[in-house]
Amino acid sequence: MAQSEPLYRQIAADLREQIRGGQLKAGDRLPTEAELREQYGVSRNTVRLAFAQLQNEGMITSTQGRGTIVREQVITTYHASWAESRDRMSSDQVDAFHAEQAAQGHKSAYRDFEMRIVPASPELAERLTVDEGDSLVSRSFVRQVDGEPSSLQDSYYPMDIAQECGLLTPHDVAGGAIRAMAAKGHVEIGYVDEVTTRMPRPDESRKLGLGIGTPVLVYVRTTYSDTRPLRLTLTIFAGDRNRLVYELGDISGYHGQNGYAS
Amino acid sequence: MAQSEPLYRQIAADLREQIRGGQLKAGDRLPTEAELREQYGVSRNTVRLAFAQLQNEGMITSTQGRGTIVREQVITTYHASWAESRDRMSSDQVDAFHAEQAAQGHKSAYRDFEMRIVPASPELAERLTVDEGDSLVSRSFVRQVDGEPSSLQDSYYPMDIAQECGLLTPHDVAGGAIRAMAAKGHVEIGYVDEVTTRMPRPDESRKLGLGIGTPVLVYVRTTYSDTRPLRLTLTIFAGDRNRLVYELGDISGYHGQNGYAS
């Protein structure tokens, strides 16, 4: 028997089952803490432990004064093997991101643009093949989709390239930084992408408006010309709203839908 | 002033600072709940709330009877753009995974192999272009690295291909399923990879031995021949121990290290 399961886990399991089974749908309100306390004959703290477990699984969200609801997810797709590739960038857009979001029926925008000069951390120095502590130019912004923050992006450039290509301005670069570098002969011909996941730090959680129990997708792209690393872009994606997609090789046998609707 | 911060958040912030600052290193023991209760003059529950927050951020682990320690992370790399590619597979290995882990100084193994016949879910049906409910062959196992479970892998094959290529056996297929399919003319020439993250379900958490506050990396690879989808592989990576890497285009300008040590 699983009788030895603690009470709060049993309560959490019951509620999880009701959500998976469809009795409680996305957006529905769960019973209040008081109701569950009576229903199970336990203390309020035990109910709160059960709620905490489900919150940490990303299944529910509690709001002071309003109640506790089943979380819903709207996932948008980021085609990593398309984005920033030159043959997909039309002349009047910064990157392929806007176009892809529009194709999925979403509106995207940039917010809180910042330019800073920072010393290279060990990780940055290794990937950009500069010395630790060397100055790098950081250009960062928040990406919004449908008015909600969706990802935090931070690109790092070696100082000499940034100076040569006019990336030291605290504004958006017309046509995009990639184009500006290409115009000076620094053409990106290869990428290395690293993808990991972790729980957000408090400031990331705040900027992305993440609920408890939402991890982030950490996406690091290092780009190369034929001779050297040109740029490192670190993107923190809100894990409950984003999907990274790579297309490799020949996928002409693919049915061609761009939806990945599920 | 940030005086309005709840007590437990202040305590969590203090401890987080000590970890980030290096006063508390990976593997070190934190003060006990009783010590912190005295130190801050709060109730034990408040200390526990602070611990819970840090656990959910993946920073600490508590064990009954032993204490609370700072978590440490050993990350291994999974080269998604290499794995399973034919020109990287030597004749005597199932896939490139073993070789890559060995190159990183890790020992890998497979456990708990299973073969099942399952009906296609809507997501599987869409990607494999079969009808919902059609029978698929599922072949799954647990991947271990250095004796610890590292990822759960589950591959789905259309029934006709599985029958033709001898994938209906409840054992490992000699030389690997990819080779078996290629021998019958079903050659994989393209991939679509989808990468997302979420918190683990209780069973995944158990199989992977995940602590509280550890998300998983969900990795779905659909492979194609020149005419049709051949296979869908779903991998659930323990988020605290794995990194996915893609190399795209020409990276001859890359410095050539395979470490990504950090």
Place this chain on the structure above:
DNA sequence: TAGTGGTCTAGACCACCAC
């Protein structure tokens, strides 16, 4: 056995939201 974290109770007051 002593000390740790795990579970649980029964209260209290507060901040926020809908009415």
Place this chain on the structure above:
DNA sequence: TGGTGGTCTAGACCACTAT
């Protein structure tokens, strides 16, 4: 205003680990 969740206290007993 009444009800919701957010924070906090001051206990209690249990399960596990180290010694």
